[in-house]
Amino acid sequence: MGDQVLRTDGLTKHFGGITAVDGVSFALDSEECCALIGPNGAGKTTFFNLLTGELEPSEGSVEFHDDDGWHDLTGLAPHETASAGLHRSYQITNLFPTTTVRENVRVAAQAHGNATSRFWRNVDAFPEYVDEAESILERVGLSAKADDVARNLSHGEKRQLELGVALAGDPDVLLLDEPAAGVSSESVDEVVDLIRNVARDHAVLLVEHNMDVVMDLADRIAVLHQGELIADGPPTEVRDDDAVQEAYLGGYDPDAPTASDDGGDGSGTTGEDGGGVA
Ligand SMILES: Nc1ncnc2c1ncn2[C@@H]1O[C@H](COP(=O)(O)OP(=O)(O)OP(=O)(O)O)[C@@H](O)[C@H]1O
Ligand SMILES: [Mg+2]
Incomplete structure (x- = not known):
């Protein structure tokens, strides 16, 4: 593992009465590919928007590390976080x-x-x-x-x-919001290979609903549920975590045939309903 390149402390975003991101303290290492997962509406895209400055946090901080040490990115505009080294793809x-x-x-x-x-x-x-x-x-x-x-x-x-x-x-850090969404089952493997290649020399934070892609690529998985970080750790540990299973992965069977195996409907993907979250 490398050194930390990005960290948040108590990052929070309220939209009126909704708390989309709720006190998230998270860190990304410079040499890792971390997947951020969670049901629809969990706050994943909002979290990205807070990191890159598309949205200003209600509370908490975002910091970025380079050769000169830690820099506070909280509240900076997207072009400023981009010149610091944070780049993203969009959902x-x-x-x-x-x-x-x-x-x-x-x-x-x-x-x-x-x-x-x-x-x-x-x-x-x-x-x-x-x-x-x-x-x-x-x-x-x-x-x-x-x-x-x-x-x-x-x-x-x-x-x-x-x-x-x-x-x-x-970029030093790449934030990828659902890079495999809508990609045909024949092309998913190509996208996965490409991200794996890019992740060799960039820190990657990846939002993805396709759990086969996540298990294939991630060194670590962080799980958001109703804006809160409910798990953060090695992929198999997080996958088997009871709270994660209940919140998100109820429908995921790692041994089921994958979309790319069977050319089917993406059975490795947790669907719109987020795997049965209330
Ligand atoms: N600009 C906004 N104004 C008001 N509410 C918002 C706004 N953006 C997001 N929300 C709300 O914040 C919550 C988190 O949404 P977000 O888009 O971050 O979820 P997500 O985890 O990316 O979901 P998905 O998996 O569907 O992409 C949701 O309840 C959403 O309706
Ligand atoms: Mg989203």
Whole structure:
């Protein structure tokens, strides 16, 4: 295990009468892939939004560690947490739909390298970003699709491109919100391989409902339930935890055939009802 790279202390978000994230103290190591799971509405996306500054916390703090020590990110804007080293993908894709795959990655690389450039749209003027984009496209398996317009990609390819856009920001920590959601069963293995590859040199925090993907990738699992962190530990321990079973995993059978085994309906996925939570 590496050193801690990201930590929260008592992180809380109220929306009117709802407490979406409730006093979460959590830390991510620099060399781990941690899965954040929990039923629909548990607060996972809100937790991501608090980390990256899309939302301001009601209480608590977010801190990020780099070579200069700990930095308080609490209340910073998304572009500030991104320049600190925190990048994310979205539960709903967030690409430039009418530009090409290559341009999506180039613009992200250029935005990271020179966020204030007056030549924002003229990506060809910056050959270093062209090279960087090509190598990222290769890494995420999209070289052959580089000239395609982003909106014409399959859902799985869009998730690959999102990862490429996130990588173009040269992140220390990648926050991935349901990277396998909506990906066809044939493509899930590709997405898993890609994340495994990326997780070798980045800290990854992954929200995912597909428990086969989670068990495949995660070094550690944290479980949110009604905004609270109810478990945090090694995958098999968390999977077998009684409170987690009751809150979320009631329907999960690790020995059941997986979506990618049988080409079926994603039987390894805990569904919309969150596995029977009240
Ligand atoms: N902007 C908002 N305003 C009001 N309530 C919100 C807002 N965003 C989220 N919520 C509420 O906060 C709770 C947590 O929602 P969140 O989207 O974080 O859950 P989630 O764990 O990501 O769920 P899912 O698995 O369905 O993506 C829910 O009750 C949701 O309705
Ligand atoms: Mg969500």
